[in-house]
Amino acid sequence: MAARSTSAASADVPVAGTSLWKDAFRRLRRNRLAVFGFVVVCIIVLASAVGPFIIEHTTGFTYDYIPTDPALVTSLPPFTAPDGSFSWVHPMGTDDAGRDILARVLLGGRISLMVGVISTLVSLVIGLAVGATAGYVGGKVDEAIMRAVDVLYSIPYMMVVIVLLAFFGGRSPIGQLVLLFVALGAVSWLTMARIVRGQVMSLKAQEFVLAARATGVPASKIILRHLVPNALGPVVVYATLTIPSVMLLESFLSFLGLGVQAPLASWGSLAADGIQNLAVFPWQLICPGLTMAVTLFSLNFLGDGLRDALDPQMRKG
Amino acid sequence: MGRFILRRLIVIGPMLLVVVSLTWGLIRLAPGNFYSGEKKLPAAIEKNIREKYGLDKPWYVQYGRMLANTVRGDFGESLKYPGTSVNSILAATLPVSATLGVLAYLLALVVGVTAGTIAALRQNSTADYASMAAAMLGISMPNFVLGPTLVLLFALTWYWLPPARWEGFSTHLILPVLTLSAVYMAYIARLTRSGMLEVLRSNYIRTARAKGLSEREVVVRHALRGGLLPVVSFSGPALAFLISGTVVVERIFALPGLGNYFINANLNRDEPLIIGIVAFMSIAVLVFNLIVDVAYAFFDPRIRY
Numbered sequence: 001m002a003a004r005s006t007s008a009a010s011a012d013v014p015v016a017g018t019s020l021w022k023d024a025f026r027r028l029r030r031n032r033l034a035v036f037g038f039v040v041v042c043i044i045v046l047a048s049a050v051g052p053f054i055i056e057h058t059t060g061f062t063y064d065y066i067p068t069d070p071a072l073v074t075s076l077p078p079f080t081a082p083d084g085s086f087s088w089v090h091p092m093g094t095d096d097a098g099r100d101i102l103a104r105v106l107l108g109g110r111i112s113l114m115v116g117v118i119s120t121l122v123s124l125v126i127g128l129a130v131g132a133t134a135g136y137v138g139g140k141v142d143e144a145i146m147r148a149v150d151v152l153y154s155i156p157y158m159m160v161v162i163v164l165l166a167f168f169g170g171r172s173p174i175g176q177l178v179l180l181f182v183a184l185g186a187v188s189w190l191t192m193a194r195i196v197r198g199q200v201m202s203l204k205a206q207e208f209v210l211a212a213r214a215t216g217v218p219a220s221k222i223i224l225r226h227l228v229p230n231a232l233g234p235v236v237v238y239a240t241l242t243i244p245s246v247m248l249l250e251s252f253l254s255f256l257g258l259g260v261q262a263p264l265a266s267w268g269s270l271a272a273d274g275i276q277n278l279a280v281f282p283w284q285l286i287c288p289g290l291t292m293a294v295t296l297f298s299l300n301f302l303g304d305g306l307r308d309a310l311d312p313q314m315r316k317g
Numbered sequence: 318m319g320r321f322i323l324r325r326l327i328v329i330g331p332m333l334l335v336v337v338s339l340t341w342g343l344i345r346l347a348p349g350n351f352y353s354g355e356k357k358l359p360a361a362i363e364k365n366i367r368e369k370y371g372l373d374k375p376w377y378v379q380y381g382r383m384l385a386n387t388v389r390g391d392f393g394e395s396l397k398y399p400g401t402s403v404n405s406i407l408a409a410t411l412p413v414s415a416t417l418g419v420l421a422y423l424l425a426l427v428v429g430v431t432a433g434t435i436a437a438l439r440q441n442s443t444a445d446y447a448s449m450a451a452a453m454l455g456i457s458m459p460n461f462v463l464g465p466t467l468v469l470l471f472a473l474t475w476y477w478l479p480p481a482r483w484e485g486f487s488t489h490l491i492l493p494v495l496t497l498s499a500v501y502m503a504y505i506a507r508l509t510r511s512g513m514l515e516v517l518r519s520n521y522i523r524t525a526r527a528k529g530l531s532e533r534e535v536v537v538r539h540a541l542r543g544g545l546l547p548v549v550s551f552s553g554p555a556l557a558f559l560i561s562g563t564v565v566v567e568r569i570f571a572l573p574g575l576g577n578y579f580i581n582a583n584l585n586r587d588e589p590l591i592i593g594i595v596a597f598m599s600i601a602v603l604v605f606n607l608i609v610d611v612a613y614a615f616f617d618p619r620i621r622y
Contacts, residue, residue, distance in 0.1 A: 153554075154332070154598070154599045155339060156561075159583055159591070160343070163583075251461070271462060289466070297454060
């Protein structure tokens with residue numbers, strides 16, 4: 001938001017021939033906070049992707065490695081060796097079982113980010129399909145779908161997720177994870193459907209849709225080829241902001257012990273473990289918690305910046 | 318206006334039944350039931366219990382009974398806590414959740430609207446950037462990180478405030494209310510800022526300034542009414558959600574609220590309790606949304622029903 005003044009100045013010199021996306025990208029680049037968010041997100045994605053390998057090769061720790069020496073099965077503070085001196089081996093310390101917290105936080109990052117992206121994609125697909133159908137067909141179908149969406153809004157998402165997890169309940173941790181992706185996506189498409197519907201309703205009244213219909217293009221093709229691409233701007237913005245909110249949702253579930261199951265870990269389940277020892281070993285909560293907060297902070301700034309860039313009208317100020 | 322409210326009130330009944338039916342269907346579709354827990358009951362005992370709760374009847378009889386219970390507002394006995402009615406559980410936990418929720422909301426409203434208004438009035442100033450960065454932090458900071466951090470500082474390091482437990486209306490409420498309201502504070506501040514920025518540029522504000530009103534009067538009497546509309550529509554679902562219990566904060570601070578019971582009821586497949594809590598939640602959502610729509614007409618006199 002600090003870059004608002006500079007990006008506002010850029011809006012009044014429209015360059016002939018630039019596309020919406022090119023223009024948006026230019027505006028995004030001038031928004032320092034959004035760029036900062038983007039860089040931090042990239043660092044965290046990269047660290048989660050390759051970090052575990054690096055740690056394993058340099059120190060031999062993996063997310064579920066428990067030291068064989070019983071003297072090491074204890075929680076060490078960050079940057080501390082077992083004898084109390086400074087050491088680089090555990091930058092985030094270790095947990096009760098002597099496992100390296102950094103390795104666990106990075107694994108948690110993999111899972112949390114994956115949940116964020118995949119569940120958002122699931123919600124995007126459902127939201128686009130439902131919203132575009134309701135908006136394009138209109139009339140009674142629209143009425144029925146939007147009433148159904150209203151009703152679904154008032155069913156607590158927590159219950160739906162729990163029931164979905166129980167209904168298809170895979171016993172393997174990976175199966176549970178896949179289920180979690182789908183379940184979280186399945187409860188977060190409602191607002192997406194509303195946004196798409198609104199977009200499609202305003203678009204379908206325009207001439208190019210009438211022209212397409214006059215030349216005999218079938219409805220499904222009109223939706224996919226003409227309406228959806230044109231409605232994409234607000235959808236992309238909302239999807240970017242859905243990622244952190246889904247990650248938050250997942251962390252709540254994992255915090256309550258309903259989401260990611262041991263031996264895997266997500267930031268929520270790590271925080272839940274850490275909270276048990278808050279008074280004695282605060283770093284067990286603070287390290288994963290802070291990593292998560294920084295990630296969400298950056299993702300939110302990036303999403304906000306994207307909204308300002310893609311939709312100059314929505315930018316207040 | 319009266320007719321509008323009446324019509325909306327009438328719709329609440331059928332909507333409630335639809336939500337309850339969907340919930341019931343979801344519970345029944347999921348494999349397993351209350352008795353499929355870790356401890357396997359002898360067949361004869363399970364049969365007796367099923368008879369006692371009417372679970373041996375065909376599904377449509379059970380469904381009908383559940384609907385009738387909902388209409389009467391008496392959800393029967395909890396399966397998990399035998400001899401305890403769902404209504405008495407609701408009566409015991411609701412005051413906790415409602416106290417917490419309403420206090421958190423009021424705090425969020427006061428701080429959020431003040432910060433948002435100042436940010437909008439001094440757009441692009443340091444105060445604007447600082448409050449919006451703080452708001453972003455509030456949105457990005459998970460409850461379960463903020464809460465324990467506050468506990469660590471205020472209760473375990475400085476010993477200023479009690480760390481947990483429900484002691485009625487006391488200092489024990491301060492940390493949970495702060496934790497709970499942070500996110501809402503942040504959202505309200507952002508909504509207020511963008512709403513006010515839009516309104517402050519509108520013609521009726523220029524008119525108000527032109528006729529010589531003091532800046533204070535322009536803001537308080539005119540701009541806030543229009544600028545707070547987004548906050549009003551945000552408040553309905555937010556309040557409904559807040560008073561129906563927020564399990565994470567309840568767990569962190571060991572509070573006997575509705576949220577914890579709801580999660581446990583789901584895990585235990587305690588059907589009457591689930592239905593009771595869902596019914597309460599949906600009534601809360603529907604009623605608060607109605608109040609929001611009515612409040613809209615007060616905030617924006619152009620809106621007519």
